Amino acid sequence: MQCKQIGGLKHLSDLGLFVQRLLARSRLTEEEQHAIMALPTYEMEVRARQDFVPLGEETDYCCYIASGLVARVGQVKNGSRQTTALHIPGDMADLHSAVRPIGIGGLTALTDTLILRIPHAAVRTLGRDFPAIAEAFWRDCILDAAILMQWAVNLGRKDARSRLAHILCELAIRYGGGRGYPLLEFDLPMVQEQLGDAAALTSVHVNRSLKTLRQERLVTVRGGIVQIHDWQRLMQAGEFDPTYLVADTFPDRQKRLVFQ
Amino acid sequence: MQCKQIGGLKHLSDLGLFVQRLLARSRLTEEEQHAIMALPTYEMEVRARQDFVPLGEETDYCCYIASGLVARVGQVKNGSRQTTALHIPGDMADLHSAVRPIGIGGLTALTDTLILRIPHAAVRTLGRDFPAIAEAFWRDCILDAAILMQWAVNLGRKDARSRLAHILCELAIRYGGGRGYPLLEFDLPMVQEQLGDAAALTSVHVNRSLKTLRQERLVTVRGGIVQIHDWQRLMQAGEFDPTYLVADTFPDRQKRLVFQ
DNA sequence: CGAGCAATTGAGTCGCATCAAGCTAGGTGG
DNA sequence: CCACCTAGCTTGATGCGACTCAATTGCTCG
Structure with missing residues (x-):
């Protein structure tokens, strides 16, 4: 460097x-x-x-x-x-x-x-x-x-399980560097109460929903660590489409629109 | 001009x-x-x-x-x-x-x-x-x-009546020109189904919630026209604080930060 | 070893969705 | 002028998903 x-x-x-x-x-x-x-x-x-x-x-x-x-x-x-x-x-x-x-x-x-x-x-x-x-x-x-x-769509139109899945997908992509590839295991030092604040759920329901996701073998969230077992199905569960996050693979001219 | x-x-x-x-x-x-x-x-x-x-x-x-x-x-x-x-x-x-x-x-x-x-x-x-x-x-x-x-807070953390009240408050302020004063009567050519898409509710529940707001004499929404009867209590119902919309009464220097 | 916090599980309740009618008003055609 | 159609509004009955309250378990740390 x-x-x-x-x-x-x-x-x-x-x-x-x-x-x-x-x-x-x-x-x-x-x-x-x-x-x-x-x-x-x-x-x-x-x-x-x-x-x-x-x-x-x-x-x-x-x-x-x-x-x-x-x-x-x-x-x-x-x-x-x-x-x-x-x-x-x-x-x-x-x-x-x-x-x-x-x-x-x-x-x-x-x-x-x-x-x-x-x-x-x-x-x-x-x-x-x-x-x-x-x-x-x-x-x-x-x-x-x-x-x-x-995030707003997530809160308004999905059930508890999908909302959590979506949040985890978003973080996986962002931790992955935003180039479109998820990081399948990462730290997430949030307690379930805080996840509830993000997903608009109570901690009790976060717990039950995470349990469901774990039993489906999609993802395990435990002890501040997220382990994604099945990225494809987790995206489906969260109705997650990474396009909005990674649509920055523009031709170069679009990365510098205003000033040549 | x-x-x-x-x-x-x-x-x-x-x-x-x-x-x-x-x-x-x-x-x-x-x-x-x-x-x-x-x-x-x-x-x-x-x-x-x-x-x-x-x-x-x-x-x-x-x-x-x-x-x-x-x-x-x-x-x-x-x-x-x-x-x-x-x-x-x-x-x-x-x-x-x-x-x-x-x-x-x-x-x-x-x-x-x-x-x-x-x-x-x-x-x-x-x-x-x-x-x-x-x-x-x-x-x-x-x-x-x-x-x-x-909007996200609205969707995540309020009940149907509050959500609708908040949306109506936001529009009243924006129709009022964004200077902090609401327009108390304005056209809103949306059917209840579309209001439901905004508030994350079904049209049936939009209908019931609007009825509640009308019976409380806070606001009437009918025939594409909104009539606000009690602005203060409508803001309370929607937990609406217009600050985020009108906090642009900066001193002049802040309206042109970058370029003197 | 007990204190404290988080995770987990159960039981009861409530808000909103869903399904299903009926109602109203405007528009259309015979 | 009335029969009919359609879109939107209104109301009722029922069920489910999420909240609430409450208790228990497990974990970590002093």
């Missing part, structure tokens, strides 16, 4: 995964890639079950997930929560806040998590100086919205 | 509403505003219940809604549909497709609708020549995602 000089190495290990994700969907020059990795970051350790971005409050920084697992949550008066997205290491969980600092849910750590905070001001400056980076960020936000749309 | 010269007037009446929406959230110069209104448009008349952007297909144009009502839908194998957004006149229903041409649902006309198609190429060129316009478009996409997040 490039950028071996002192000082660069740290940034490379920090935001390198993020840049890789961007490159799957957008074309960026070496210079642009380095500019992103040179973003100033401020470490923040968050412990499990801690809300580190409260719902409905403005922030002045974006949260990059270096390690751990984060949920974006909305809330209802009676206290129950609805998770609307799961963010894994390499995700910029609230990139959108750089352009509109309010309106999209709070962020909760599901497990001990290392966040790198990046000031909005730095993100904006980057977008101004490198229009292609602004475009890549914009496209990243669109992908997030596409995932959210599937 | 400006731009009275021949040829300009037509465009003003076409995309003027769209520019107004953008101005509620982003700062644009006169020149930029005119550049947007000068976008080339191609009329397309769509009749009720017609899918005019099929699910999962790439397009090379954006759809501006000049009149009518449009639903963004996702689909499930068994044939049932889930509406994930409603688009009213003045909305650019799939602005995101300019940057990522696939992945977010299909578009269906709920009533006879006049669409203005705008080639992606023109949108991209505009974004390249006027970075502030690209930023405004980006911000518009974020608002769309914020609405979608609330």
